[in-house]
Amino acid sequence: MLLQLHEPGESPAPHEQDRGLAVGIDLGTTNSVVALAQSGAVEVLRDGDGQALIPSVVQYDEDGTVTVGREARRMILEKPEQVVSSIKRLMGRGIDDLKSLAGTLPFRLDSAAEGGMVRLRVAGRTLTPIEVSADILRALRTRAEEAQGKTVDRAVITVPAYFDDAARTATKDAARLAGLEVLRLVNEPTAAALAYGLDHGAEGLYAVYDLGGGTFDLSILRMEKGVFQVRATGGDAALGGDDIDHAVAEHFLAERALSRGEVTLTEGEVMQALAAARVAKECLSTQREGDWMIEVGGIATRHTLSRETLDALAAPWLDRTVAICRQVIEDAGIEVADIQGVVLVGGSTRMPLVRQSVKALFGRDPLADINPDEVVAVGAALQAEALTAGSDTLLLDVTPLSLGIETMGGIVEKVIPRNTPIPVAMAQDFTTYQDGQTAMTIHVVQGEREMVDQNRSLARFVLRGIPPMAAGAARIRVTFTVDADGLLTVSASEGTTGIEQQVAVKPSYGLTEDEMATMLRDSLEHAREDMDNRLLAETVVEAKRSVLAVQAALGVDSDLLSADERKGIDAAIAEVERTIALSDRDAVTAAMEALETATKIFAERRMDRGIRQALAGVAIDSLDDAIGS
Numbered sequence: 088m089l090l091q092l093h094e095p096g097e098s099p100a101p102h103e104q105d106r107g108l109a110v111g112i113d114l115g116t117t118n119s120v121v122a123l124a125q126s127g128a129v130e131v132l133r134d135g136d137g138q139a140l141i142p143s144v145v146q147y148d149e150d151g152t153v154t155v156g157r158e159a160r161r162m163i164l165e166k167p168e169q170v171v172s173s174i175k176r177l178m179g180r181g182i183d184d185l186k187s188l189a190g191t192l193p194f195r196l197d198s199a200a201e202g203g204m205v206r207l208r209v210a211g212r213t214l215t216p217i218e219v220s221a222d223i224l225r226a227l228r229t230r231a232e233e234a235q236g237k238t239v240d241r242a243v244i245t246v247p248a249y250f251d252d253a254a255r256t257a258t259k260d261a262a263r264l265a266g267l268e269v270l271r272l273v274n275e276p277t278a279a280a281l282a283y284g285l286d287h288g289a290e291g292l293y294a295v296y297d298l299g300g301g302t303f304d305l306s307i308l309r310m311e312k313g314v315f316q317v318r319a320t321g322g323d324a325a326l327g328g329d330d331i332d333h334a335v336a337e338h339f340l341a342e343r344a345l346s347r348g349e350v351t352l353t354e355g356e357v358m359q360a361l362a363a364a365r366v367a368k369e370c371l372s373t374q375r376e377g378d379w380m381i382e383v384g385g386i387a388t389r390h391t392l393s394r395e396t397l398d399a400l401a402a403p404w405l406d407r408t409v410a411i412c413r414q415v416i417e418d419a420g421i422e423v424a425d426i427q428g429v430v431l432v433g434g435s436t437r438m439p440l441v442r443q444s445v446k447a448l449f450g451r452d453p454l455a456d457i458n459p460d461e462v463v464a465v466g467a468a469l470q471a472e473a474l475t476a477g478s479d480t481l482l483l484d485v486t487p488l489s490l491g492i493e494t495m496g497g498i499v500e501k502v503i504p505r506n507t508p509i510p511v512a513m514a515q516d517f518t519t520y521q522d523g524q525t526a527m528t529i530h531v532v533q534g535e536r537e538m539v540d541q542n543r544s545l546a547r548f549v550l551r552g553i554p555p556m557a558a559g560a561a562r563i564r565v566t567f568t569v570d571a572d573g574l575l576t577v578s579a580s581e582g583t584t585g586i587e588q589q590v591a592v593k594p595s596y597g598l599t600e601d602e603m604a605t606m607l608r609d610s611l612e613h614a615r616e617d618m619d620n621r622l623l624a625e626t627v628v629e630a631k632r633s634v635l636a637v638q639a640a641l642g643v644d645s646d647l648l649s650a651d652e653r654k655g656i657d658a659a660i661a662e663v664e665r666t667i668a669l670s671d672r673d674a675v676t677a678a679m680e681a682l683e684t685a686t687k688i689f690a691e692r693r694m695d696r697g698i699r700q701a702l703a704g705v706a707i708d709s710l711d712d713a714i715g716s
Contacts, residue, residue: 107238109270109475110231111467113245113278114223114258116175117300119143120464121227123235124472129282129465131458132234139461141230144172145222147210155226169210174223177205177216178261179254217257221264228265241268243471245463248274248304248320255574270474276306277317278466279432283454291427292318294416296445296453298408299433300328305412307419307426319419319506326407328368328435334400335364339381339390347388356383363390371397372437398440405444412448418506429453434460486511490545490567490575493530495520496624497539502567505535514566520632522639523555527563529579537621550579552586558632623672630663630675637686640693647692659685 110132113120118140122131131139138157146159146169154162163170207214224242231239244267246258255272262269273281276295283293290310297304304322308315340352340360352360363379370377376393416423429445431453436442445453457465486509491501494517503513519527527550534542553561562582569575580587637660645653659682666674 107240108231108235109241109243109471110227110239111245111278111464111469111471112224112227112242113275113461113464113467114175114220114227115143115299116173116302117143118460119223119227120461121231122461122464122468123231124465124468127469127472129468131461131464132231134230139458141223141226142172143175143223144170145174145219146170147212147214149210153222155223171207171209171214171219174216174219178220178257179250180205180216217261217264220258220261224262224265224267228267240266241270241471241475243270243273243278243467243474245273245275245278245467247302248276248306248322270471273467273470274306274317274320275463276304276320276432277308277315278464278470279430279462280306280308280310280466281315281469282457282462282466283428283430292421292425293428293430294412294426294449295430295432296408296412296436297322297432298327298435298441300435302327303408303411305408305415307415307421316508317506318421319415321411321415321418323407323411326404328433330404331368331397331401331435331438332361332364334404335367335392335397336360338392338396338400339364339379340383342390343381343383343388347383347386350384352383356381367392368397368438372439394439397438401438401440405440409444409448423449430462431455431459432462486569488533489535490531490533490569492517492565492577493532493539496628498621498624498628499532499534499537499539499542502565503569507569509569512566512568514564517563517565518559519553519556519561519563520558521635522558524558524561525553525555526551527553527579529565529577531575531577537618538624545575546577548577548579550581550586552584553581554583558635619672623670623675626672626675626679627667627670630667630679633679633682634660634663637682640686640689644689644693644696647696648689652688656682656685656689 108123111122111124120131120139120141122129124130133139134141141156142160144156144159144163146154146162146166148154148169159170160172163172205216207216207219224244228239228242242262244258244262246255250258250272258272259269276297279297280293280295293308293310295304295306295308297306302322303326304320306320307318309318310316336357344350360381360383363381367377367379371392371394374394376391378389378391380387380389382388416426426449429449429451431442431445436445436453436455436459442453442455486503486505486507489501489505490503491499494500500515500517502515503511507513517527528547529550530539530547531545532539532542533545536542550563553563563579564582565577565579567575567577578587637656641653641656648656659678663675663678663682666678669675
């Protein structure tokens with residue numbers, strides 16, 4: 088397949104004008120949005136009622152009819168067995184990932200599926216998350232085509248900053264099923280910053296505070312001369328507006344229990360309490376107080392909630408977002424005063440307390456003149472136009488977690504650190520551990536901890552055909568390449584032969600967003616412990632290498648030693664092996680020093696023998712000539 092390319096700022100080729108439209112899509116967990124940019128002006132595409140949000144809910148009727156959006160959402164209580172919602176949480180997930188969570192998620196898993204991709208049982212059919220997401224994307228595509236009267240065949244689609252390779256690949260597969268070519272996957276906070284940067288001609292450092300229903304992210308970006316570079320990103324995948332809804336619902340139910348007593352709630356009653364809490368939270372963004380009804384056991388009760396009480400219930404969650412913000416600012420190597428603006432993203436940022444908290448932290452009013460529910464789709468649409476119609480804008484995203492490989496001792500050697508701008512290619516040289524080694528296993532991992540078992544395994548492959556050499560003589564170059572969509576390819580090549588192996592890394596079903604956020608938190612909490620473990624592992628590897636080297640030498644030149652000298656070296660080796668088993672770094676270091684002392688005379692004798700053997704049969708005159716020259 089041949090691709091017609093054009094540089095930023097240049098006009099597209101003539102046939103580009105004949106293709107379908109390219110749109111920007113915010114494919115959300117709760118709601119999705121589609122937008123179109125033409126000549127720098129962005130239009131968020133709406134339905135006949137003027138609604139921009141399409142609920143990410145799909146109903147599968149028994150007759151084969153597929154309904155997406157508000158109509159499907161209305162059927163959740165009437166025909167829950169036909170409705171799928173929050174499917175984004177399953178993108179890139181395997182059946183094994185859900186075994187501990189299935190009881191609490193709004194999914195009906197196909198019990199016949201074992202291993203591999205998650206499959207759902209819906210209205211008598213089996214569906215994958217990719218197929219459900221494709222139906223949502225088809226609805227978005229249909230809305231765009233009906234609004235514009237033209238074919239839509241390309242899109243920039245946004246994903247959470249913490250989506251890993253498997254989830255990104257699943258998103259691209261869903262788009263392909265929906266008949267859309269993915270021009271690029273863009274991180275959601277980056278898309279929001281792109282919308283504000285281009286809309287206001289802004290330059291400098293900006294923060295994107297993204298508080299949605301289920302997740303929180305903060306990204307720091309630098310905007311300069313048309314270049315949008317993400318400096319740092321961080322967040323918590325288990326923190327969002329849903330947590331505030333639960334706090335309000337529990338407040339209502341606790342009030343009810345005081346007058347009516349404790350009762351066991353049905354699933355429908357819990358959903359009704361949460362719905363009332365959500366409405367209360369939303370209403371109190373514009374009013375100071377209100378009354379709401381909840382019904383349990385056929386008995387309705389009225390509950391009054393003020394904005395002050397709501398703020399008290401929400402404060403612990405918002406305090407957590409502030410702590411995350413401070414950590415990301417530190418990661419970016421900047422001060423709060425360096426940030427020139429803060430962009431708000433996500434419906435939860437409509438809460439007055441959120442805006443007050445953001446202003447208090449950053450010392451300025453946040454930018455909120457673009458609808459926080461729509462701003463991500465606006466940025467995606469602008470990027471779609473840039474990629475199809477030409478633009479002077481360059482968008483540089485970052486890797487959310489470090490990528491590396493396993494080395495001896497279960498140690499992680501990071502090749503690409505987190506918050507590295509992408510696309511990127513980085514390489515490091517490694518070597519063999521044993522004499523005559525002809526193959527090397529490349530184990531690719533993701534995470535911030537120092538030891539392999541504390542990170543996520545992504546892929547393994549074997550580089551074969553390494554020429555047999557002494558340990559440490561071979562040079563194996565391992566190259567990591569991350570493309571603009573955040574997808575990883577790893578290759579390994581041996582320097583003398585040129586042999587190479589390559590793998591497109593596709594984890595089984597990837598990290599959950601929660602796992603990624605947890606990895607970052609753990610790396611900070613256990614930094615000292617991790618470094619101590621790494622230093623111990625490195626010392627143990629070196630000690631084992633020294634023992635192997637001494638034992639190999641003894642196998643060749645043991646005749647140079649007396650019985651007592653040999654006994655002393657054997658005792659020193661045994662002491663090194665004993666301290667290795669104790670996992671005491673200082674003891675291992677001391678034992679290695681003792682081994683070096685015990686083998687010093689042996690090493691000198693081996694060197695003398697080597698010199699004598701090298702000079703055997705060489706005439707004195709030739710040595711004099713060599714020295715003279």
